[in-house]
Amino acid sequence: MDTGFIIEKFILVAVIFGISLVVAMYSTYAERKVAAFLQDRLGPDRAGPFGILQPLADGVKMFMKEEIIPTAANKFLFIAGPGLALLCACIGTAVIPWGSPMEIGGKLVPLQVADINVGVLYIFGVVSLGVYGVMIGGWASNNKYSLLSAIRAASQNISYEIAMGLSIIALLLMTNTLSLKTIVEQQHGFNWNAWYQPLGFLIFMICSFAETNRAPFDLPECETELIGGYHTEYSSMKLGFYLFAEYINMFVSSAVMATLYFGGYNYPGMDYMATLLGPTWAPLFGVAILFLKIVCFIFFFMWVRWTIPRFRYDQLMNLGWKVLIPLAIANIIVTGIVIAFVEKF
């Protein structure tokens, strides 16, 4: 453990943390703009040119609002809830490889905070922790709507995590590793996993919609039935934390989808670009490519939100247990058979 290593990681963590906050901030803006454009409107355009200062104005508004803690609420848990939600959303970015190692002053710097050999499991752990923020907040509010929403969030997450895990197993059969870095390196060039696992990707994507509580699976915050759900009683920046956590979750799950199935920082013609740009700038170009993919996924999240109506609760459970899980298991079996076949001949 030399100081150079610590400084290098510290800078990387700070940069990634900053970027994910900025992306989440501008996701709120993008969400409103995308919604507006899909509905033939203009969206926010008053704060700054094209309204690009809108997220700052929203942030200031959130901080300035009166903070209310209901008297019947469990005060400690009420405050812990949004903090936990935001924390769990942020730490998911730690294992994502943002780019191939970059050469700075003759030294190779990996653009990944921690290359742990159980990266995929870590992501799963963090994602399932995320629901505790919602559950604790919903329970501590001491409000029946919030409680119902917390129950919904918990059961939804448990149901969809199974299908998500099973869809990943089929992928792991192919990659033979849990390290995200190795998985990305295997997808060099245009050899992306999505071409081999289209069904797996579809299941994974549907499940990540459910895990991030986004439409059409946004039952925990369903305005019409639950008056905002788990954040009914929240105000001021604590509400802001919940909303923010949702967007960071969206960013992280977009990054995970891009990493696992769409080649991460790989792109066709990357070997040519590597010789053209040199070992310092080529990885940065890869990072830009990864961010392009992430932005596309975030747009897709929003596009779906403003198209598809919310599922009914029984439809949600039917889809999870009776459709996605059997499909994921079938996908594992088919993948296994094909791999055994390919190895034999």
Next chain:
Amino acid sequence: MESLSNKKKVLDQKPLTLMERMYLPAIFKGMGITFSHLFKKTATIRYPEVEREFSTNFRGMHSLKRDENGKERCTACGLCALSCPAEAITMIAAERKPEEKDLYREEKYAATYEINMLRCIFCGLCEEACPKEAIYLDGPIVPADYLRKDFIYGKDKLVEEPLVMKK
């Protein structure tokens, strides 16, 4: 009994077919529709900067007219107030003094003339009732304000600008 109008429809809920139960075809169709709206013209008019074009017979804020010599036309006959279905108009009449001959057209004039813009329904009946062609609803939209008392418009806001004499 046979239906006379022939409009009755028997609705029955059929079980979903496999294609419908897959959701995906319908989802892709819907996403195609929303995506096509990305490229459509927005219906928004950026209000304070851009204003919607009104038709020529749009009825907006009232104005009390002057004649060709710049004298107020209103004689405070009260027909507008009488015709007003919302009872938004009140006035106090006064007699013209000899030195005020250039200000008012006839011997009687409205010393105060008030329209409550919160009551007014912009029907234009005052305009139709006026025998002197003194009131017209030819102004812009009545602007928003904070206090109720500020919506009672007196002569200071209603009477149109005096004619500027050409040099």
